[in-house]
Amino acid sequence: MNMLVPLPVALPLLGVGVSLVLGHHPRVQRWVSIVVLVGIVAVAAVLLVQADTSGPQTQWVGGWPETLGIVLVADRLAALMLLVSALVTLAVLGYSIGQGMTEDEEGAPLSIYHPTFLVLVAGVANAFLAGDLFNLFVSFEMLLFASYVLLTLGGTATRIRAGTIYVLVNLLSSTLFLISIAVVYAATGTLTLAHLAGRIADLPDHVAMMLQLLLLTTFAIKAAVFPLSFWLPDSYPTAPAPVTAVFAGLLTKVGVYAILRVQTLLFPDSPLTDLLLWASLLTMVIGILGAIAQSDVKRMLSFTLVSHIGYLVLGIALANRAGVSGTIFYIVHHITVQTALFLIVGLVERRTGTTSLLRMGGLARVAPFLAILFFVPAMNLAGIPPFSGFIGKVGLLQAAQQHGGGLAWVLVVGGVLTSLLTLYAVAKTWAVAFWRTPEEAHEALVTLGHQEDAVEGTRHRGHVHTASGVVSTGDIEDARRLGGDGDERSDRDFHQLIQAGEDIRHLPASMVVPAASLVALSVALTVVAGPLFAYSDRAAQDLLDPSSYVEVVLPDGPVGEQP
Structure with missing residues (x-):
């Protein structure tokens, strides 16, 4: 027994109550949320050390006799997920506080935001620690409640519509889960x-397969595995930047975690390996094809999010130690990098007023630090050596090679192709948004037949950067008209109008620092890749040989079920 195990769930729920009482004191609310998340980081770090040195940590809660109540289990995998999720949510909280201080129109009052955010944190932690299916269901419902509120912050028509689709899909998956x-x-x-690990093995094969298909379908919707990923690219990009970031970083990974836990603990000799391998391949390839077709940065990242879920499913489907270990490593990498990228895109949107690639250009000249912040995790996502994305992908592809078989080699080719196309998608985004000039961006709009959008649609909200500041493409058009037709415009009049119409909006440090911290963490994963992979390998061994998990939950064996 370990009394620390319930704290990652209890602390945020306690923080929710305190935050609601202090609804008229937003500054105190912020400190409550910060203290709670710092506390979770500390508890998760202790649990990680204890799980690695002393085995899984458990706690039966609810006042019921053991084996009849609710059990929370922190093994190596759960403790690692707790620590990574706590670090990421702490960074997102700092970013959202900075954004809320400067942009009141970006969301609902903090009195709503903080309690809801803490409910989300509690739901994520409970999902990682859940030792029974019904408690896992409760975790998903906590996530659904909190994520719908966060997704619709501000009450705009676009967010309500996206939130409605999100809720309908998740209600369907919740019904299927029940x-x-x-x-x-x-x-x-x-x-x-722990009980199910032994009892499902005694069921007839067709009954066990039916149970596996039901659970896999439920979790595949949550994890956005193809063909059940259609809802994600339309839902995530509409939310405020910190909300999109935490959704992209954590919510789909909770679904992947559930698949990993159920497959290794309940269905270790799965007859559905080929089905999962095909789902992995299609998720990777179709997701990345959707990404390269996008002209909006948020939608591009949303499709890459779907695509890289395929890598995670690949390791689970291989069901060997190398594959499961690679999946665990890649989950840590992807949570960090994907969250960082969405936060940085939020900074880009604040600086330019848009996430459309058609309206951006020249950011590298006026915001070089922002260009570097985007470039590093983008290359990491694409798997460029020596970053952790490269290490994780190599581990997964080597696991596929060890598995052998024609389909496994097809997955190797698909994984390499997906990585190359990811590089193309993020490199194109960086080149267009950061490298090309604002004038080239405007010319591209005109060439594509969007002259009206270039002159009118961006006048009030679509800003691009020049060497002298942020300028709307409409102002550039007006400057060209002053200077004459074609290339004969007056440079003096052009730059005078730019100076008169520039709208420089500096990025607050309270938003930049959390985003930069996650970028630094993603780089640190490369530095500690050896120890992290070794830890992932030990966690994979625990999952593939769940005897220690079962024994610590049921020390007296199945007969201990009766009070």
């Missing part, structure tokens, strides 16, 4: 994962 839970209980008489 059906799955009912069927599992009817077939086995329990929902505790």
Whole structure:
């Protein structure tokens, strides 16, 4: 027993109550949220050390006799996920506080934001620690409630529409999850994962396969695995930057975590390996093809998010130690890098007023630090050596090679192709948004037949950068008219109008520092890749040989089920 195990769930829920009481004191609310998340980081770090040195840590809660109540389990995998998620949510919280201080129009009052954010944190932590299926269901419902509120902050029509699609899809998956839970209980008489590890093996093959398909379908929707990923690219880009970042970094990974936990603990000899391998391949390839077709940075990143879920499913489907270890390493990498990229895109949007590549240009000249902040995690995402993305992908592709078989080699080719296309997508984005000049951006709009959008649509909200500051493309057009037709315009009049119409909006340090911290963390993953991969390998061994997990939850064996 370890009394620290419930704290990652209890602390944010306690913070929710305190935050609601202090609804008229936003500054105190902020400090409550910060203290809670710092506390979770500390607790998660201690649990990680204890799980690695002393085995899984457990705590039965709810006042019920052991084996009948709710059990929380922090093994190596759960503790690692807790620590990474706590670090990421702490950075996102700092970023959102900075954004809220300067842009009141970006969301609802902090009195709503902070309690909801802490409910999200509690739901993520509970999902990682859940030792039974029903508690895992409760975790997903906490996430659904909190994410819908956060997704619709500001109440705009676009966000409400995207939030409605998101909720409908997740209500469908929640209904399917409830059906799955009912069927599992009817077939086995329990929902505790440690019990199920033994009882499902005794079921007829067709019954066990039905249970596996139900659970996999439920979690595949949550994780955005193809063909159940259609909802994500339309839902995430509409939310405020910090909300999109935490969604992209964590919510889909909770679904992947559930797949990993269920597959290794309940269905270790899965007959559905080929199905998962095909799902992995299609998720990778179709997701990245969607990404390279996008002209909006947020939508491009949303499609790459879907695509790289395929890498995670690949390691799970291989079901060997190298594959599971690679998946665990890649989850840590992807949570950090994807969250960092969405936060940086939020900075780009604040500086330019848009996320459309058609309206951007010249950012590298006026915001070189911002250009570097985007470039580093973008290359990491693409898997350029020596970054952690390269290390994780090599580990997964080597696992596929060890697995052998024609389909595994197809996955190797698909993984390499996906990595190359990811590089193309992020390099194109960087070249267009940061490298080309604002004048080239305007010419591209005109060439594409968007002259009206170039002159009118960006006058009030679409800004691009020149060497002298932020200028709308409409102002550039007006400057050209003053200077005459074609290339004969007056440079003096052009630059005078730019100086008169510039709208420089500096990026607050309270937003830049959290984003830069996550970029630094993503680079640090490369530095500590050796120890992290070794830890992931030990966690993978625990998952593939779950005897220690079962024994620590049920020390007296299955007969201990009766009070």
